[in-house]
Amino acid sequence: MAEIVLDHxxxxxxxxxxxxxxxxxxIGDGEFIILVGPSGCGxxxxxxxxxxxxxxxEGQLRIGGRVVNQLAPKDRDIAMVFQNYAxxxxxxxxxxxxxxxxxxKVDRTEIDRKVDEAARMLELTAFLDRKPANLSGGQRQRVxxxxxxxxxxxxxxxxxxxxxxDAKLRVQMRTxxxxxxxxxxxxxxxxxxxxxxxxxxxxxxxxxxxxVIQQVGTPEExxxxxxxxxxxxxxGSPAMNFLPATRENGQLRTPLGDLELPAEVRAKVxxxxxxxxxxxxxxxxxxxxxALVGDKKPQGLTFSASxxxxxxxxxxxxxxxxxxxxxxxxxxxxELAADAGATDVPGGADQVVARLDAxxxxxxxxQLELWFDARKLHLFNPENGAHLTL
Amino acid sequence: MNSGARTRTLWGVSNTVVIIVAIxxxxxxxxxxxxxxxxxTDGTFLPRKWTLENYRGIFDTSLFTRALVNSIGIxxxxxxxxxxxxxxAAYAIARLRFPGKGLLVAxxxxxxMFPPISLVSPLFxxxxxxxxxxxxxxxxxxxxxxxLPLAIYTLSAFFREIPWDLEKAARVDGATPxxxxxxxxxxLAAPGMVTTAILVFIFCWNDFVFAIxxxxxxxxxxxxxxxxxxxxxxxxxxxxGSIAAAGAVITIPIIxxxxxxxxxxxxxxxxxxxxx
Numbered sequence: 001m002a003e004i005v006l007d008h009x010x011x012x013x014x015x016x017x018x019x020x021x022x023x024x025x026x027i028g029d030g031e032f033i034i035l036v037g038p039s040g041c042g043x044x045x046x047x048x049x050x051x052x053x054x055x056x057x058e059g060q061l062r063i064g065g066r067v068v069n070q071l072a073p074k075d076r077d078i079a080m081v082f083q084n085y086a087x088x089x090x091x092x093x094x095x096x097x098x099x100x101x102x103x104x105k106v107d108r109t110e111i112d113r114k115v116d117e118a119a120r121m122l123e124l125t126a127f128l129d130r131k132p133a134n135l136s137g138g139q140r141q142r143v144x145x146x147x148x149x150x151x152x153x154x155x156x157x158x159x160x161x162x163x164x165x166d167a168k169l170r171v172q173m174r175t176x177x178x179x180x181x182x183x184x185x186x187x188x189x190x191x192x193x194x195x196x197x198x199x200x201x202x203x204x205x206x207x208x209x210x211x212v213i214q215q216v217g218t219p220e221e222x223x224x225x226x227x228x229x230x231x232x233x234x235x236g237s238p239a240m241n242f243l244p245a246t247r248e249n250g251q252l253r254t255p256l257g258d259l260e261l262p263a264e265v266r267a268k269v270x271x272x273x274x275x276x277x278x279x280x281x282x283x284x285x286x287x288x289x290x291a292l293v294g295d296k297k298p299q300g301l302t303f304s305a306s307x308x309x310x311x312x313x314x315x316x317x318x319x320x321x322x323x324x325x326x327x328x329x330x331x332x333x334x335e336l337a338a339d340a341g342a343t344d345v346p347g348g349a350d351q352v353v354a355r356l357d358a359x360x361x362x363x364x365x366x367q368l369e370l371w372f373d374a375r376k377l378h379l380f381n382p383e384n385g386a387h388l389t390l
Numbered sequence: 391m392n393s394g395a396r397t398r399t400l401w402g403v404s405n406t407v408v409i410i411v412a413i414x415x416x417x418x419x420x421x422x423x424x425x426x427x428x429x430x431t432d433g434t435f436l437p438r439k440w441t442l443e444n445y446r447g448i449f450d451t452s453l454f455t456r457a458l459v460n461s462i463g464i465x466x467x468x469x470x471x472x473x474x475x476x477x478x479a480a481y482a483i484a485r486l487r488f489p490g491k492g493l494l495v496a497x498x499x500x501x502x503m504f505p506p507i508s509l510v511s512p513l514f515x516x517x518x519x520x521x522x523x524x525x526x527x528x529x530x531x532x533x534x535x536x537x538l539p540l541a542i543y544t545l546s547a548f549f550r551e552i553p554w555d556l557e558k559a560a561r562v563d564g565a566t567p568x569x570x571x572x573x574x575x576x577x578l579a580a581p582g583m584v585t586t587a588i589l590v591f592i593f594c595w596n597d598f599v600f601a602i603x604x605x606x607x608x609x610x611x612x613x614x615x616x617x618x619x620x621x622x623x624x625x626x627x628x629x630x631g632s633i634a635a636a637g638a639v640i641t642i643p644i645i646x647x648x649x650x651x652x653x654x655x656x657x658x659x660x661x662x663x664x665x666x
Contacts, residue, residue, distance in 0.1 A: 014487075053558050074564040086555035090577045099573075100563035147563070157562075 002064030002154040002187060003029045004050060009059035011045050011211075019045040021211040022059070027155075032181050032188045036198035037208035037234070038339035043191045046208070047157050050189060051080050064154060074103075079148035080157040083164060085140050087132040087147075093119075094128040097146045104151075118146045121180070138169045142176075149180065155187040162197065174200060195235050199223070207231045209335070229279065229332040229385035232378060238284050238318065239340070240378070241352045242328040245280040254280060255323040256303045259374050269388045274381040278388070279328045281378035284318070287354030289362060290369035300373045305352075310364045317356045319368065330382045416641070422634035430630050444635035448620075454636060456608040457616030461640070464526055464612060465594040468533040472590045473583055475534075476541030477549075481571065483542065484549035485557075495542075502539035506532075510603045517604055524606045532600050537590040544589065548582030549575070588647050595644065613640045 004027040011020040020042040027033050035043040048054040049061060052073035061068055068076050079100070087096050094115055101111045119125045122142040132140055141161065148156055161177070162170045178201060181188050192198055198205045199219040206216040207230070215227040219235075226232035232240050245254040247269070252261050261269075269278070290302045311318040327350040354370060362368045379388040422430065426439040448454040482488070483495060513532060514523070522528035552575060560570035576583070601615035611619075617636050620629040 051558075051562055053561065072566070073558075073561045074566065078562065080559070080562045082555045082559060084553065084555055086553065086559035088556060088559075088574055099560070103564040103569065147559075151563075 003027060003031075004155060004187060004189065005060075005062040006046070006050075007060040007062065009046075009049065009061055010057050011042070011049060011054060012057040018211050020049070023213050025206060025213065025216065027187060027189060030185045030187055032178075032190065032201065032203045034198040034202035034205045035189065035191045035208060036193065036195055036205055038335070039193055040210075041208040042211040043193075043208050044159055045211075047080075047159050047189060047191050050155075051078060051157050052076050077151075077154045078157055079151050079153040079155075081144045081148050081159065081161045083160040085132075085144040085164075087140055087143055089132055092129050092131055093124060093135070093143050093146075096132065096143055097150050100147070100151050114150045114152075115146075118149045121149065121183075122146050122176075137165055138173070141165060141173060145177075145180065149184070152184075153186070155189065156181075158188065158190040160192055161190075163192070163194070170197075177201065196237060199235065205235075207234060209234075209332075225387075225390055226378070227387055227390065229281070229330055229380045229387075230336065232281050232380070232387070233333060233336040236283060238353045238355075239336070240281045240283050241354075242330075242333055242380075243280050243282070243323070243352070244328045244382075245278045245379070247276050247278060252278075252280070256372065257301050259301050265379070265389050269379065272381060272386065272388050274388055275383070277382055279330060279333075279380040279382045281380060282372055283376065284353045284355040286373045286376040287319075287356065288371050288373075289356045289360035290371040291361065292357050292359055293371045296373070297371065299375050300371050302369060302371045304367050304369050307362050307364055307366055307368050308351075310362055312358070314358065316358055317360050317362060319354045319356055319360075319362050319370075320351050321354075321368075322351060328382070330380070330385060332385045419634045419637045419641075422630060423638045425631060427627075427631055444631035445639070448632050448635050448639070452608060453616055453619060454613070457611050457613045458639075460526070460608075460610055461595060461612040461614075462643075464529050464533070464610070465591050467526070468530045468537065468594045469587050469591045471530070472534055472537045472541045473545075473587050476538050476586065477545050477576070477579065477583060479538075480542045480545035481549050481575065484546045485554065498539040498542055501535060502543075504536075506536060506599050510599060513600075514603055523604060524610050526610050528604050529600055529610060529612070532604070533594045533597065537593050540593070541586045541590055544586045545579065545582050548579045552578050584651055588651055591647065592644060595640070 004025075006023050006025040006027075009020060009023045010018065012018050023042075023046060025033075035046055037043050045054060049056050050063075052068070052071060052075075056069050063076060063078070088099065091099065097115045097118060098111045101114065106114075115128070116125070119128055122145060124139065124142055124146055127135060127139060127143075132143065135143065141164070144161065158177075162173050165173060174197060177190075190201060199222075202219060204216060204218055205222055207214045207222065209230050215222060215231045217225075222231060222235045226235060226240075229242070233242065243255050245252050247253075247261070250261055250266060251258050290297075293300070305321040305323065307319050307321055309318075309320040311320075354372075356362060360368075377389075380386065381388055418435070421435060421437055423444050424440050424442070425432075425437040426441045426443065429437065429439050432438065483491060509532065517523040517528050522531070556574055556578070557570050560574045561567065565573065596614065597612070598614040601612040602618060605611040605615055613636060617633055620632045620636070
């Protein structure tokens, strides 16, 4: 077990593209850290650099205090699980799991003991003599994990290990991964593009965008104090709503109505040097049916909107609506929309979603009085995407 | 008669025609090889007087037996070298990005298309100068020249189908690049290697142009060349029976090969065609 440190690590490909730009990350001993971001953000390249499968163009990578930039993968003592599992098709499950130990010339009885132990842990004992072709997707995935576990490496690297499983199995395997990491206490670096996976699994999460680490923090930190528009929009499901807003003499003019900006917020916005135009962000759960708010009403703002779609999930209701002229624009938002596929759906980009209590009387196609909690409002600078009120 | 049956009949007839056209010459050679010298020209398909005299005759002379040893040795060495060198080159072509890769592939293909006959006289002179004339290496080298492009091309099609992640996995598991190749990639490419080996072997085994031009004695003359030196009982007699017997003998290894590996050969040829 060891800590992994990325010290100003940069990866440039021969064709000139920068896949990872000046990444700094301290992964503590035994920590479970997630690299998350849309496809092409450099998260897998980061992982490959830690594994030694990609050269590091600049900067230093240290595992357990040792600089490993020049070390071959085999000398780094790390195990990796690949998205497509990369099981050796000509070997049985047992041989797949034993491969690394055989290469390391471990004693035969020791190999058998370790393989059996890992197989028990992953409930693979019955399949040890099968070839990967005769296994289901979930079983193959477990063999891939088993192959990593038997080695008792310094760190596990996982490259979207669950993305080829169907939704139900994925949730099951998520808990298995969590359990294994807890049991073994080994440092784990886990790459995913699924923010739900990131929030549920990680001790800490690093959000990446276009080769740059945007923010590193616990899931709660990322959710409640996103440092910029991108993190705010990427973390959370359904995603945060973004609306344009303008400042006028201490007032904030928004498509939902005008509201008074508290003095300290105004000071922070001035300090950040943002212009008049801002972007405000509101999480869906900070809306409520105005009829159900009660005495919290003064902290927020009431407005009315026409409900386009209503999704009733039992515990709560999701209400989707559009607001006149309510399209916030910023580069980060366009990227997020493209990643989520919202650009392919007409009206998908500027739809607002609110999560209401199940008791709400909202009906599709009808006007509804809605309320939002102004204290939970996030304000961003549309120029650089920075959060203004942290 | 429905259309399914008609299609089947049509296929049956055309297949039969193709098989007859292909197999009659082979059977004719076999039949000749069993005929008594006096009945060789009688024109019957089945020998009227069966004899093993022709076979006994060719195996009595060192001309043929020595040539058989040369043929087997030269073809096997060339095949092993072509597969070993070819698979490494093919792996590099399939996996690595390096400057001039396109040029390299184009150049190998160009060599494969070069008419061998045009190389014969320069090689003849060159080989005599540097002492390779009438030696095993003197034949193995030009065979490699022409079989390597074939080997590289077929093998790289196979390697391209093997997921790269397998090699990455092996290397993270602690394998050196060479171990990853030997223990993970090569076993998976084995069908491709067998196919390539057979194709290369057949090419070397059948070659006549280089064999007749670059050899002069039993030291390295292969069977196809040696057959041309067969002589009859008298100088007025063509040794048809012996030639037929030798022809039948050297067909046997090829038939055995193809019989055992035919499915692999077909798989190899088609996978090369689709993926190449």
